[in-house]
Amino acid sequence: MSEKIYTIPVNEAFEECAAEPSRGCPFCRLYNRLEKNELDLILGASMMEPDVREQTNEKSFCPEHFGLLLTGKNKLGLGLILESHMKQLREELDDRGPAALFGKVGTAAPKRLNRLDGNCYLCDRIEYSFSRMLSNAVLLWTEEESFREKVQAQPYLCLPHFRRWLEAAERELKRGYAEFYRAVSVPVYAYFDALNADVSHFCRKFDYRYDAEPWGTAKDAVERAGKFLFADLHKPVR
Ligand SMILES: [Zn+2]
Ligand SMILES: [Zn+2]
Numbered sequence: 215m216s217e218k219i220y221t222i223p224v225n226e227a228f229e230e231c232a233a234e235p236s237r238g239c240p241f242c243r244l245y246n247r248l249e250k251n252e253l254d255l256i257l258g259a260s261m262m263e264p265d266v267r268e269q270t271n272e273k274s275f276c277p278e279h280f281g282l283l284l285t286g287k288n289k290l291g292l293g294l295i296l297e298s299h300m301k302q303l304r305e306e307l308d309d310r311g312p313a314a315l316f317g318k319v320g321t322a323a324p325k326r327l328n329r330l331d332g333n334c335y336l337c338d339r340i341e342y343s344f345s346r347m348l349s350n351a352v353l354l355w356t357e358e359e360s361f362r363e364k365v366q367a368q369p370y371l372c373l374p375h376f377r378r379w380l381e382a383a384e385r386e387l388k389r390g391y392a393e394f395y396r397a398v399s400v401p402v403y404a405y406f407d408a409l410n411a412d413v414s415h416f417c418r419k420f421d422y423r424y425d426a427e428p429w430g431t432a433k434d435a436v437e438r439a440g441k442f443l444f445a446d447l448h449k450p451v452r
Contacts, residue, residue: 220350232367241375242446248340257288271302276334348382370405372445
């Protein structure tokens with residue numbers, strides 16, 4: 215069973231989302247908080263640390279996180295990280311060693327560039343903590359009756375995080391998994407069913423025969439469906 219260091223932030227996110235349903239999925243909230251923290255660190259305190267620099271030289275960023283770094287306050291900091299990364303990368307693209315000596319050219323570049331694909335310093339840092347939060351939330355569910363109540367009070371869990379939480383529980387609970395699944399799927403499927411009804415009503419409202427009918431909760435159904443299906447990430451936490 216994993217460590218308990220994330221008990222406080224996990225509990226807080228579940229409380230905050232239960233108190234204000236527009237906040238949506240508590241795991242999206244945890245992710246966005248972790249991301250904000252990592253963005254602040256990389257352009258601040260940890261930017262010049264040698265072991266961080268070593269990792270950003272190797273990995274660089276995904277397009278999503280590069281975009282967020284661009285909108286951050288420290289563009290010089292980003293420039294310095296890139297200067298170092300790009301200089302090293304350029305050197306690594308050249309062929310070297312025996313293969314190059316025997317005239318085999320162009321083998322180093324695709325290999326090295328392949329290693330950049332899907333390899334983001336920030337994604338990795340966030341994932342490290344986030345996966346432990348998921349396990350910690352399983353632990354909380356098994357140990358605290360009050361946390362079980364918080365789970366039932368969630369507006370919903372988005373499907374990507376529902377999946378990841380179930381996977382974490384399957385790994386950690388073994389025989390207790392069926393009970394876990396039955397309990398945590400209640401708020402998810404309740405929201406799913408209501409959302410389906412809202413999406414249908416949204417579509418119906420484009421038919422003139424339904425002009426007189428009120429929109430109800432269907433007006434933002436398509437936007438909400440997006441957050442439910444694909445998670446609601448890379449946003450400041452409100
Ligand atoms: Zn989520
Ligand atoms: Zn990333």
